[in-house]
Amino acid sequence: MWRDFPDRMASASGCGALVYSRIGYGASDPVGGPRSVRFMHEEALDVLPAIVEYFHLREVVLFGHSDGASIAVIYAGAHLGPVSALVLEAPHVFVEAVCIESIARIAAAYGKNRLRERLARYHGGNTDAMFRTWTDVWLRPEFSRWNIEEYLPAVESPVLVVQGEDDEYGTVEQVDAVLTQVKGPARSLMLPRCGHSPHSERPEAVLEAAARFVREAIRSGR
Numbered sequence: 001m002w003r004d005f006p007d008r009m010a011s012a013s014g015c016g017a018l019v020y021s022r023i024g025y026g027a028s029d030p031v032g033g034p035r036s037v038r039f040m041h042e043e044a045l046d047v048l049p050a051i052v053e054y055f056h057l058r059e060v061v062l063f064g065h066s067d068g069a070s071i072a073v074i075y076a077g078a079h080l081g082p083v084s085a086l087v088l089e090a091p092h093v094f095v096e097a098v099c100i101e102s103i104a105r106i107a108a109a110y111g112k113n114r115l116r117e118r119l120a121r122y123h124g125g126n127t128d129a130m131f132r133t134w135t136d137v138w139l140r141p142e143f144s145r146w147n148i149e150e151y152l153p154a155v156e157s158p159v160l161v162v163q164g165e166d167d168e169y170g171t172v173e174q175v176d177a178v179l180t181q182v183k184g185p186a187r188s189l190m191l192p193r194c195g196h197s198p199h200s201e202r203p204e205a206v207l208e209a210a211a212r213f214v215r216e217a218i219r220s221g222r
Contacts, residue, residue: 001122005199005207009063012211015218018055022047022068024130026122031129035137037146040067044074052081061214063087065199066169067134070148073178077151085217086155087210089162090170090196093177094147099169100139107135152181158217159186162206164194187213 002019010017022043024031036042048071052060061084064072069091076083092099110116110131120127137143159182161175172190179186189209194202 002199005203008203008207009211012207013061013214015061015214018051018057020051024126024133026126027124028126030126031133035133037137037140037143039137040070040148041074044071045078045080048075049080058082059084059218061085061087061217063089063210064091065089066092066196073155074148074151076157077148077154079154083157084221085157085214086159087162087213088159088178089198089206090164090167091161091174091178092170093149093152093174095138095144096170096173098171100144102168103135103138107139110135149177149181152178153183155182156184158184158213158220160210160213161186161188162198162210163188163190164196164198164201165190165192166194167196169196 006017006019009015021028023029051057060082062072062076064070064087066089069088070093072086072088073091073093075081076086106115116127116131119131123130159178161178163170163172163175165172175188175190179188189198189205191198191202191205198206
């Protein structure tokens with residue numbers, strides 16, 4: 001679904017890119033049963049360190065979107081491996097009512113519109129399980145208490161937060177929480193007329209800002 005954005009980001013930043021679909025997405029293995037309310041912790045504390053170790057990565061910039069951005073925060077805050085910089089696109093660090101309301105709407109509409117058809121182009125046989133396990137965990141009452149702000153003060157790497165001003169799943173409060181609580185230098189890119197996926201809705205603006213940020217972060221760390 002990211003199309004040529006990873007290739008363009010790698011070229012513009014001067015970095016190589018390791019791009020993977022998390023379990024349950026794309027052509028990765030399906031999710032076995034319901035997701036835990038700690039599914040993002042599990043990805044950050046178990047899966048991501050294993051990937052970094054498997055590929056012998058020594059200088060890492062994490063670029064994550066939505067849940068992926070939250071996973072990047074947990075990983076960096078837990079100091080589980082080398083992180084030169086973080087690009088956090090539409091991150092969640094706590095649960096907001098607007099997010100739950102939006103997820104409830106798309107969960108109710110699933111199968112009644114073309115969303116399933118569009119997702120199936122990219123997720124194939126994983127589509128239904130991917131969608132239901134994701135919406136179901138976010139809509140559980142206990143998930144309303146999910147919060148990863150405790151990891152922010154331990155994030156020492158430079159951080160760029162990218163947020164669409166019309167994001168239907170999160171507000172500027174998420175951005176403010178990151179900017180005011182991380183230990184390292186942090187900046188934001190707020191994009192007007194942009195929703196939850198800046199990399200696809202405003203790719204040129206994201207590419208320019210993110211590539212410049214990554215180049216600066218790498219230079220300053222050497």
